[in-house]
Amino acid sequence: MAELQTLFDYTGHLPECPTWSETEQALYWADILQGEIHRYRLASGEHSVLSFPEEVGCFALREKGGFIVAMRQAIWLTDERGLLRQKVCDNPSNPQLARFNDGGTDQLGRFYAGTFWDPGDYNGALLMRVDNDLTPKVVQCDIHGANGLAFSRDKQWMFTSDTPNGVIYRTPLDEQGEPGRREIFRQFKAGEGSPDGAAMDVEGCYWSAMFDGWRIARFSPQGEQLEEHRLPVRCPTMVCFGGDDMKTLFITTTRENMDAEEIAQYPLSGAIFTLPVAVAGVKKPLFKER
Numbered sequence: 001m002a003e004l005q006t007l008f009d010y011t012g013h014l015p016e017c018p019t020w021s022e023t024e025q026a027l028y029w030a031d032i033l034q035g036e037i038h039r040y041r042l043a044s045g046e047h048s049v050l051s052f053p054e055e056v057g058c059f060a061l062r063e064k065g066g067f068i069v070a071m072r073q074a075i076w077l078t079d080e081r082g083l084l085r086q087k088v089c090d091n092p093s094n095p096q097l098a099r100f101n102d103g104g105t106d107q108l109g110r111f112y113a114g115t116f117w118d119p120g121d122y123n124g125a126l127l128m129r130v131d132n133d134l135t136p137k138v139v140q141c142d143i144h145g146a147n148g149l150a151f152s153r154d155k156q157w158m159f160t161s162d163t164p165n166g167v168i169y170r171t172p173l174d175e176q177g178e179p180g181r182r183e184i185f186r187q188f189k190a191g192e193g194s195p196d197g198a199a200m201d202v203e204g205c206y207w208s209a210m211f212d213g214w215r216i217a218r219f220s221p222q223g224e225q226l227e228e229h230r231l232p233v234r235c236p237t238m239v240c241f242g243g244d245d246m247k248t249l250f251i252t253t254t255r256e257n258m259d260a261e262e263i264a265q266y267p268l269s270g271a272i273f274t275l276p277v278a279v280a281g282v283k284k285p286l287f288k289e290r
């Protein structure tokens with residue numbers, strides 16, 4: 001099997017939210033701190049960038065075209081060019097202290113977005129959802145930095161992580177996809193890396209970007225580590241599956257908070273990597289509006 005490669009000659013500041021577009025055979029991602037959404041078409045190598053007025057924590061592709069975008073102050077619907085068309089809701093956290101961070105769609109095409117509590121004095125962040133009729137709802141609290149959102153293919157589980165607290169949670173979902181009580185899936189010790197963005201594969205395994213850990217890890221549905229893939233950079237931020245057969249893992253990484261010495265020594269910090277894997281990933285649905 002081929003090895004880890006860079007997607008193309010690119011390094012960003014804080015690339016996150018890699019999102020595969022099946023129809024375009026393209027990878028989208030956000031550079032959170034630059035307030036950008038990028039697209040890279042695999043066949044042609046065409047790279048395009050949309051700019052937004054604030055940090056872009058996360059986004060999803062809409063069934064109707066365009067994006068649903070969680071910026072610092074609010075969540076918006078945009079068109080394909082990134083023009084803000086309709087405000088969905090304000091950030092229910094204090095936006096001065098908590099920007100949006102990780103997010104994505106569930107199996108029903110609803111959009112989840114979590115916030116990141118910058119002061120870090122307590123677990124002041126939250127996870128919210130935008131339903132198909134655009135109703136917003138806060139679904140979880142007691143989070144320092146919301147991350148690692150992923151849904152099992154059987155619609156039974158929502159996974160999340162809290163990176164600064166070094167923990168992955170799983171939360172049961174009922175018939176309507178409403179989250180129940182979250183439970184600890186796996187807790188990490190200092191030195192192992194912290195669980196950042198994630199994706200699920202069709203065998204129910206959870207792939208986690210281990211921030212500050214130089215690696216991607218694959219966990220069984222019971223939380224046992226089954227695979228580890230080493231990286232030439234310290235801080236991967238998120239993973240997603242894509243490609244013709246959903247067997248390419250796209251890995252975003254960051255150079256946020258790195259000094260010039262570290263960047264000179266590890267110049268691929270902030271690059272996007274591809275890794276062929278044996279088991280296909282679960283497709284991330286488009287955001288569906290009624």
Ligand SMILES: O=C1O[C@H](CS(=O)(=O)O)[C@@H](O)[C@H](O)[C@H]1O
Nearest residue numbers: 101145147163164194196211256
């Ligand atoms: O998702 C994110 O996580 C990281 C890591 S940590 O939570 O600070 O450990 C953070 O640097 C980044 O800003 C954020 O987007």
